[in-house]
Ligand code: FES
C-alpha cells in the first residue's frame with residue numbers, strides 16, 4: 001500500500017489541503033479525492049484533452065500529472081469558470097452556438113479555449129483550431145466549437161460578433177458572464 | 187423568448203438553449219463515471235492477451251489473498267444460457283453469445299476478451315489483483331479476415347455455429363448468407379454500354395466516443411439491483427443484464443447517467459452485469475470503468491469488410507444493373523450489419539436489375555456493435571465510387587447522374603415496398619446549388635468529389651408523460667437518453683403543442699421504474715418516435731385542459747377551443763374571458779385534480795434518410811497526405827425541430843465519415859494482437875484536420891408523422907468516405923479501393939500509377 005501524503009494546491013482560487021497517494025494522477029485527485037468530477041477521463045494518455053485544466057495559465061492534461069506534482073500550483077478547473085451566477089462568456093457562447101452534443105469533451109475544450117483567450121484575445125480561426133487540436137470531440141465536427149470561441153473572443157473585446165445569425169437575440173443577451181475565472185492568479 | 191420561425195410553427199425551427207446546457211458547461215452534469223456511493227468498491231476486468239485460445243484453468247487464490255480484494259468472478263458465476271436466438275426484452279438475441287462476451291466461457295475469442303472481474307477497495311488494488319490471477323491458455327491459430335474465415339478447412343471459432351445453407355452438420359465461420367434480388371442481372375448487364383467492377387476493402391473502425399464505458403451496480407439484500415451507467419438504452423441494459431445474470435427483469439432498475447457519446451456503441455452491455463454480480467458477492471456498490479485500451483480492444487467497433495461491386499450503365503447514363511457481394515467481419519460472435527449494407531448499397535438509385543449477396547462472418551476480433559448507420563458507409567464506399575467511374579465514362583456530371591437515376595416516391599426499395607415521399611433528389615439539388623459546388627476549385631493536386639447515402643431509420647417504442655403544474659409550467663418525462671440535444675427537442679415539441687414558452691417546459695429523463703418502455707436512443711429514432719409520443723402526450727393534456735375549461739364555463743369540451751396556449755369559448759362574445767394555461771393551472775384542484783398527459787407509440791411509417799456531400803481535397807503527391815479543403819453536407823431532416831442540433835448531427839456524422847475515410851483503422855499484428863490501443867494511434871480527426879463543415883438542411887416531411895420529422899442521426903456518416911475517394915481521384919488520378927486512404931496507402935497508389943506511366947513512356951520511346 002502506498003503511503004498517502006499531504007498536498008496543498010490552490011484550486012479555483014481557494015487553498016486546498018488534501019491527502020493522496022503518490023501514484024494518483026491530478027485527474028484522480030480532482031475527481032476521486034476532491035469530488036470535482038467536472039474534469040473528465042477519456043484516455044489517461046494525454047490524447048483526448050477531456051481532463052484539461054489550466055495550471056498557472058497553461059492548459060495541462062491533468063491525467064498526465066501526478067497530484068503531488070501540483071503542490072503549490074494554481075489549478076483552474078471547469079468548476080471555477082463561472083463566477084457566481086454569471087457564466088463565463090465562453091460557457092455562454094457554447095450554449096448559444098449549440099457547441100456541445102454529448103458534452104463530455106466540453107469541460108476540457110472550455111479550459112483550453114480559456115487558456116487561449118487569456119494569452120491571445122484575438123485569435124484567428126487557424127489559431128483557435130491549433131489551440132484546440134489537443135481536445136478531441138467526436139460529436140460536433142468542431143465547427144460550432146470554433147464559432148463559439150470566435151464569438152466569445154469578439155464579445156470579450158466588445159465587438160459585435162460576425163453574423164452567425166443563429167441565436168435569437170433575446171437569449172443571447174443578459175447572461176454573458178465576466179471573463180475572470182477565480183483560479184487565475186497570475 | 188420571443189423567437190418565432192417563419193414556417194408556421196412558433197417554437198419548432200427556433201434555436202433555444204438546451205435545458206441541460208448549464209449543467210454541461212459548468213461540469214455539474216453527472217456522467218456514469220461521476221457517480222460515487224458510500225462504501226463503494228472498484229472493479230477491474232482481466233482480459234485475454236490472446237486472440238484465440240482454449241482456457242484450461244483460472245486460478246484466483248493469490249489474487250483473492252491480496253489485502254483489499256473483495257471478490258473475483260468468472261463465467262462460472264454466471265448461469266449457462268441456451269445457444270439459440272431468444273427474446274430478451276425487445277430484441278431477439280443469442281443469450282449464450284451475449285453471456286460469453288461478458289465473461290469468456292471455455293474459449294477466449296479476441297485480444298481483450300474478458301476472463302475475470304475483480305472488486306477491491308481501490309482501482310489500483312484491483313489492478314494489482316489482475317496481475318495475480320493465473321490463467322492457463324492453449325493457443326489456437328487466430329482467424330483475422332473474412333477471407334481466411336471463409337476458406338474451406340478454416341479454423342473454427344464457435345464449434346456450435348451453423349448456417350442454413352451448409353446445413354446442420356457443417357462447422358462454419360459463416361453465420362448467415364443473405365440474398366436480395368430484383369430483375370435479371372445477366373440481362374441487365376447485356377444492355378449496358380459501360381460496366382465497372384471493383385473490389386473494396388474497408389478496415390474495422392470504432393465509434394470513438396470520448397467517454398469510456400462505465401457502470402455502478404448496487405445489489406440489495408432484498409434481491410433488487412440498481413445500475414447507474416452511461417447507455418443509449420436503459421431498458422436494453424435492464425433486459426440484457428437480467429438475462430445474463432438470471433435475475434427477473436423487474437428486479438433491476440437502470441438509472442441512465444448523462445452519456446458521453448455512443449454512436450451505437452452503447453446499445454449493448456459489457457460492464458453492467460459485472461457490477462451487479464460483484465455487488466451481489468460483496469454487499470457493496472461496485473463501480474467499473476474501462477480504460478481507453480479496453481474500449482478499443484473489447485467493445486464493439488464496426489465491421490471491416492470486403493465488397494465487390496459491379497454496375498452497368500447505358501451510354502446516356504441510365505443505370506441498368508448492379509451486382510454486389512459483401513462479406514463483413516462480425517467479430518467473435520455473429521451479428522455484423524452486413525444485411526443493412528446489402529439493403530443500402532444501391533438503395534439511392536432506381537436500378538431494374540439487382541443481385542446482392544451478403545455474408546456475416548465470425549473472426550477473432552471484438553464482437554461488433556452498431557455504429558451510426560451500421561454497415562452503410564462500407565457499402566457506399568463501393569457503390570458511390572463505382573458510380574463516379576460510370577459517370578465519368580458516360581461523360582455526365584456526377585450529380586446529374588444521381589438525379590437521372592435517383593430514387594423517388596414509388597421507386598422500389600432493395601427490399602420491401604416502394605419508397606413513400608423521400609428527399610433524395612432534393613439533397614442532390616441542394617449540393618448542386620450550394621456555394622461550395624458553385625465555386626471553382628483550382629490548383630495542382632486538388633480535386634472535388636461528391637457522394638450520396640441512404641439510411642433506413644427506425645421507429646420502435648417510446649413512452650412520454652407531460653405534466654401541467656399548478657403554476658402553469660410543464661414537465662416532460664421521457665425514457666430516451668439525451669445524447670446530443672434530445673431534451674431541448676422534446677421540450678420544444680411540448681411547448682409548440684401547448685403554446686407555452688420553451689423556458690416553461692422542463693424535460694426529464696427517467697429511470698426504468700419511472701417511465702414506460704422506451705427503446706434505445708439510436709437508429710435515428712428519438713426525435714421521430716419519442717417526439718411523436720411527446721406530441722401525443724401534449725395533445726392528451728390539451729384534451730384535458732379543454733374538459734377543465736368546459737367544466738368551469740359549464741360548457742361541453744367541444745365548445746372550447748385551444749390555440750396558442752389560450753383556452754376560449756368556441757362562440758366568442760359573452761362574459762367568458764379566454765384563459766391561459768397558467769390561469770387554469772392554478773384552478774385544477776377545483777376542476778378534477780392534476781393534469782397528466784400520457785402517450786406511448788410503437789412508431790410506424792418511418793421516413794428513410796438521404797444525404798449528399800461534397801468535399802474538396804488537396805493531396806500531397808510526395809507523402810500521400812490528404813488535406814480536406816472544404817466540405818458541405820445536404821441532408822433531408824423531414825422537419826428540423828432544433829436546426830442547430832440537426833446541423834450538429836450532420837457535421838458530427840460527416841466528421842466521423844471523413845476520419846473513417848482518411849485515417850481510422852484497427853491495426854492487428856500477425857498474431858492477432860491489436861497494436862493501436864490508444865487515441866494517438868487510433869487517429870480520429872482533430873480540430874486542425876477538418877475545415878468548417880457547411881450544412882444545408884432539406885425538409886421533405888415524412889408522410890404520416892404529425893410533425894413530418896425524419897431521423898437525422900445517422901445518414902451523415904454514409905457518403906463521406908466515398909466522396910473523399912472520388913475527390914482524391916479527381917486530384918491525383920488514382921482510384922482508391924481501400925479504407926482508410928491513409929498516407930502510406932495513398933502514396934503507394936500514387937507511386938504505382940507513376941511507375942506505370944513511366945513504363946508506358948519508356949515503351950513508347
Ligand atoms: S484523459 Fe487526459 S488527455 Fe485524455
Ligand code: FES
Nearest residue numbers: 101105137138139
Ligand atoms: S460533444 Fe461529445 S465529444 Fe464533444
